[in-house]
Amino acid sequence: MLINVLKQIKEARVYSKPLIARNLNVSEEVLEDMVAQLVRMGYIKEDLGSPTCESKCAGCSISSCNTIPIKMLSLTPKGEEKVKLS
Amino acid sequence: MYTIALVGNPNSGKTTLFNVLTGSNQHVGNWPGVTVEKKEGSFKHKGAIYNVVDLPGTYSLGAYSEDELIARDFVIKGSPDVVINVVDASNIDRNLYLTTQLLEMGANVVVALNMMDEATNKKIEVDIQELSKDLGVPVIPTVAAKKSGIEDLIEGTINAITNRSNNVEFSYGPSIDENVNRIADVLKGMGFNYPVKWLALKALEGDKEILSLIDKKEGIGDILESTKSDGIDYELDIVDKRYSFINSIIKKGVKKPTEEIVTLTDKIDKILTSRLLGLPIFGLIMYLVFQLTFLVGSDFLGGYVETFIGFIGELIASGLESISAPDWVISFLIEGAIGGVGAVLVFVPLIMVLYFFLAILEDTGYMSRAAYIMDGIMRAVGLHGKTFISMIVGFGCNVPGIMATRTLENKKDRMIAILINPFMSCGARLPIYLVFIAAFFPDHGGLALFIIYAVGIAFALLFGKIFSKTLFKGESSHFIMELPPYRMPKAPVVLRDMWEKVWDFVKRAGTVIFAVVTILWILSVFPLGVEPYSQDSLLGKIGEFIAPLFAPAGFGSWQASVSLFAGIAAKEAVVAILGMVYAGVSEGTELVTAIQAAFTPLSAVSFLVMTLLYTPCAAVIATVKKETNSYKWAIFMAVYPFILAWVMAVLVFQVGSLLGF
Numbered sequence: 084m085l086i087n088v089l090k091q092i093k094e095a096r097v098y099s100k101p102l103i104a105r106n107l108n109v110s111e112e113v114l115e116d117m118v119a120q121l122v123r124m125g126y127i128k129e130d131l132g133s134p135t136c137e138s139k140c141a142g143c144s145i146s147s148c149n150t151i152p153i154k155m156l157s158l159t160p161k162g163e164e165k166v167k168l169s
Numbered sequence: 170m171y172t173i174a175l176v177g178n179p180n181s182g183k184t185t186l187f188n189v190l191t192g193s194n195q196h197v198g199n200w201p202g203v204t205v206e207k208k209e210g211s212f213k214h215k216g217a218i219y220n221v222v223d224l225p226g227t228y229s230l231g232a233y234s235e236d237e238l239i240a241r242d243f244v245i246k247g248s249p250d251v252v253i254n255v256v257d258a259s260n261i262d263r264n265l266y267l268t269t270q271l272l273e274m275g276a277n278v279v280v281a282l283n284m285m286d287e288a289t290n291k292k293i294e295v296d297i298q299e300l301s302k303d304l305g306v307p308v309i310p311t312v313a314a315k316k317s318g319i320e321d322l323i324e325g326t327i328n329a330i331t332n333r334s335n336n337v338e339f340s341y342g343p344s345i346d347e348n349v350n351r352i353a354d355v356l357k358g359m360g361f362n363y364p365v366k367w368l369a370l371k372a373l374e375g376d377k378e379i380l381s382l383i384d385k386k387e388g389i390g391d392i393l394e395s396t397k398s399d400g401i402d403y404e405l406d407i408v409d410k411r412y413s414f415i416n417s418i419i420k421k422g423v424k425k426p427t428e429e430i431v432t433l434t435d436k437i438d439k440i441l442t443s444r445l446l447g448l449p450i451f452g453l454i455m456y457l458v459f460q461l462t463f464l465v466g467s468d469f470l471g472g473y474v475e476t477f478i479g480f481i482g483e484l485i486a487s488g489l490e491s492i493s494a495p496d497w498v499i500s501f502l503i504e505g506a507i508g509g510v511g512a513v514l515v516f517v518p519l520i521m522v523l524y525f526f527l528a529i530l531e532d533t534g535y536m537s538r539a540a541y542i543m544d545g546i547m548r549a550v551g552l553h554g555k556t557f558i559s560m561i562v563g564f565g566c567n568v569p570g571i572m573a574t575r576t577l578e579n580k581k582d583r584m585i586a587i588l589i590n591p592f593m594s595c596g597a598r599l600p601i602y603l604v605f606i607a608a609f610f611p612d613h614g615g616l617a618l619f620i621i622y623a624v625g626i627a628f629a630l631l632f633g634k635i636f637s638k639t640l641f642k643g644e645s646s647h648f649i650m651e652l653p654p655y656r657m658p659k660a661p662v663v664l665r666d667m668w669e670k671v672w673d674f675v676k677r678a679g680t681v682i683f684a685v686v687t688i689l690w691i692l693s694v695f696p697l698g699v700e701p702y703s704q705d706s707l708l709g710k711i712g713e714f715i716a717p718l719f720a721p722a723g724f725g726s727w728q729a730s731v732s733l734f735a736g737i738a739a740k741e742a743v744v745a746i747l748g749m750v751y752a753g754v755s756e757g758t759e760l761v762t763a764i765q766a767a768f769t770p771l772s773a774v775s776f777l778v779m780t781l782l783y784t785p786c787a788a789v790i791a792t793v794k795k796e797t798n799s800y801k802w803a804i805f806m807a808v809y810p811f812i813l814a815w816v817m818a819v820l821v822f823q824v825g826s827l828l829g830f
Contacts, residue, residue, distance in 0.1 A: 084416070085409045097442075097541060098651040101432060109416055110425070112262035116228075120266075120408055123233050130576040153537050153558055155576070157648035165402065 084109070086169050088117050089126060089162050098156050118156070126162035130155055170211075171330055172220045174247065176240055176271060177255030178264050179226035182283040184208075186255055186313040187223040190323075200239050214323055222249065228263070230270040232378040244276050245363050250330045252276040253322070258288035258295055258310070261423055265415045268304065275364045277333045279326050280308040286315065292426040299422040305337035341370075341410045344401055348373055348392065355388040373403040434654040438538070442652070447542040454535070455622070458526040460615030466522035474518055478511040497694065500701060505690035505749055506683065512748025512760055513678045513741045516600040521671045523599070527564075528666035532658035536561065541650050550630050551637035553582035555648060556589075560629060563593030564622075565670060567789045570595075571796055581641035584802070585633050587793060591785035591810060592629040594622055596674055597740035601780045604744050608764040609773045625781055628813075678741060685742040686749060689735055693750065702750050712750075722779060722815065723772030723822035733779065739786050771830045775822040783814035 084107065091103045104114040121127040158166065177183035187195070191210025200207045208223040224243055225236035232238055244252055254271055256264040261282075271278050282295060301308040309325045311318035340346055352369035361368060361382075371379040372393060383389050396403065441450055482503055489499045530536050540561060544554035555577050563570025567590050574586040594602070602621050610617045692708040699705040704713060704727055712727025715734055719725050728750045736743040744760075751763040768776065784790075784807050794803035 084412050085405055092649055093647065095649050098649045100651070101435070101654075109412075110262045110419065112260060113412065113416060113419070116263045116266055117412055119228070123231070124404060124408065126405070153540050153561075154651035154653075155555060155558070155648050156651070165405065 085117060085121060085126075086165065088114070088121060089158060089166050090169070092118075092127060092156050093158055093163075093166050098154070121162070125159055126165060128157050128159050170218045170220055171250040171327075172222065172247070173326060174243060174249035174252045175221060175223045175255060176244065176252055176267065177226060177283075178228050178257060178260075178267060181226070181255045181257040181264060182313045183226060183255040184223060186253075186281060186283065186311065186319075186322075187221060189313050189316055189319055191221050205235055205239055212323075214327065217327075219327075222247070227267065229266055230274070232376050238378065241270075241274070244271065244274060245367075250277065251326050252278050253281050253326060254278050255281045255283050255313075258282045258285050259291050259293060261288070261293070261295065262415065262419055265418065266411060269411045269414055272304065272306070272337050273339055273370065274367050277329055278304075278306045279322070279329050280304065280306055281313075281318075281322050282308050282310045283313050285310045285318070286312045294424040296422040296424075300418065303418045303422060306334055339410070339414070341407055344399065345373065345403060345406060345410075348396055348403075351392050352389060355386070355392070356383065359386060370407065374407050375404050432654070434652075437655055438652065441535070442538050442541055444545070447538075448546070451539050451542050452619075452623070454530070456615065456619045458523070458530070459618040459622075461526055462519060462523040462618070463614035466519035475515045478507065478514060482507045482511065500694065501687075501690055504702070505686055505693075509686035509690070509745035509749040510678050510683055512604075512744050513600050513682055514675065516603050516744075517671060517675065519603055520596065520599055520674055521667060524596075524667045524670045525663065528663040529658045531666065532656070532662050534653045534655045537650060537652050541652060544650065546630070547633075550634040552585060552630070552633045553577055553579065554650070556582065556586040556633065559586050559590060560593050560626070563590045563595060565596055566673075567591050567593065567595050567785055568792045571789065571792045574796070581637070584641050584797070585636045587796060587802075588636060588806065588809075589629040589633045591789055591806070592625045592632070592782065594625050594781060595740065596670065597677070597786070598780060600741060600744040601736075602777060604747070604760060604764060605768075605773050605777055608761045608768070609770045621777060621781055624778075628782060632813075674741075677739070678745075681739045682741045682745050685735055685738045686745050689731075689742075689746055690749065708750070718815075719779075719818075721823065722818035723775045723826075724768060724779075726767060728767065729776065733783065736780065737784050737787060739788075740780075743780060771822060771825040774825070775818045778821050779814045779818040781814070782810055782817060784808075784811045 087107055088103070091106060092098065095103065100111045100114055104111045107114065109117070118127060118129075122129045175183050175187050187208060187210065190212050192212070194212065195208060195210030198207045198209070199205065205225055209220065210223075211218055211220050213219075222243065224240040227234070227236045227240050230237055230241040230244070243249070252271055254268050256268060268278070268280060280301075282297065282300075285295075288295065295310075297308050297310060307325045307329060309318060309322045311322055313319070341349070349366055349369045352372060353365040356365040356368055363379075368379055368383060372383055372389070373396065380393075440446060485507065486499060486503050489502065527536075530539075540554075540557050543557040543560075547554050547557050556574075558576070559570050559573040562573045570590045570593060571587050574583045574590070577583040577586055602618060606614045606617045689708055692711065693706045694701045695707050703709055708731055709727050711734065712731035715730040716725045716727050719730050719733070724730075728747065731750065732743045732746040735746040747764065748760050751760065751767075764773070790803050790807050793806040794800060797803070
């Protein structure tokens, strides 16, 4: 199952939870959980396109300038290797 | 006394259940050696006392966080008589991963299937008996928040103390099972406080905590070493088996309402993100946003702030005159502070309306689509798709826009994204555009603003392409963007988002712009004795020195030159200085009239091109230095946009003049 998630993320044009969950025949919740696991295990990198600041947002004069949470997923070299070998 | 541990995902209702079970008999402390809160309590049932420990909420029992380690250590070393696994029935799929891990550990588990009311509301049906059979442990439905099912849970838990029922035998496939047994056989009799099969499994999974505990033991290291060359990814395969187990349980014991095969989001996306129509629709939406901004912000709301600032100015002036304040104080406050800062603040309504519409687009989920549409174009010109995310952020302010490039792993992608970000028109440049549009293109405000933003994006793409072909060559990595479902925008979210941005703008006007205006006001009245704001003042001399440089672009006046110079400190300062240096003229329509007299439509366009493309503000240059750790790139960032802007402004003016504009 997990290898198929990696393949979908490598090949899909967008990360559409309903679509990928349908393709894998799992619920969206399980897909979400599997992606979170793969992130924790270092196969997928997830980011929100946000500045990764050392300082906290509270009190920052430019904190409100970044409020577009666009989630992006990509395979890490470990994930790429796994897909390549499968 | 018996001990019961409560384990569950965050937000599964675990703490509510703990409170219901223990009432006021609870105390809070810390887990040894960490700052994580430990809640303990007790309840009495049929004469016996039961101690209840509320373990930290966690999604799994790996070694990824302190909470996970505390929870799993207590389940194993704390030897609770029963572990109540609180499962959110309305989100059962996600919660069962933790259940699976508890079963692997051999814990005496009772599942409290909580939030059954929410599951019912979501039309989720759970076959309790089937679920209990598949998991091999008692499953008791509860609604802790309504104290429903609590008696059954207590009875079930007490019954489990004497009738332990966790009898699920997991299989991870022949190879993994074989190695689990090999390691477990070696570990037997070594006196560990852990179930040996679980230790073996975690060791194969690569759990660092467990490895540090056992890999020095005789025989273990050799087995683990031999598994490295057998071509099995133990970590991935073991987790995979857990999900297969969960999926099979869900398929058998949980019924959910059939989801639409093609959702409304799918239908909308088919049009909005289509290869053919996506970009034109995005352009049209942005055009409409700008049009509406002018319609609402300028025509309906435009005059109020201007009138208010004028009123405040008059009030302060008459107050100062009545107390015979020195001329320089009146000059500073009225012409400097109010004239300068006020010139920026009069655009608050327009900015507010623009950010309101952008916040609506964000909250509906459309901005993700915009990024997705642009992603294709970015890739086509050799840029990484993520670059557009930093560009969108740059529309607010280029400083976080440049910081957002940190998500680009590849140095080549990141450098390009940094160098093109200032072509995105930040909020600070908006007042410049607005004052010139009000002066020369009042009937086509939306279109003019749309063109300015579009030209900025076009230059960013052009220079991205140039940089990727010259300075930074290489391949970009692949990624996918999440397209969340569309939703109706929520007024509090939209208004808060808009307010935060507008408040930032106002704060900057009151701090940074005020400071810049103060310095430039001093320059405008010195040396003493000269006519303030005249060509003879220090400010005038500076402007006069720079002015010839801009003469070929059609705006070679000392006022325009000095405002561009001030814009390098902060872009809002351009309008603030224009407001101040046109002595006697201050904000709003008076400034607009002064600009109409000082510029022609052609030189105004040329000036707009200059301000769109030229050197970003000092904060951006400092950020480039910090992010690239290089003075070279900071200087490059200051110089190349200036040269480009100058060339383009001169081209616009000279070609326009030749064409008779």
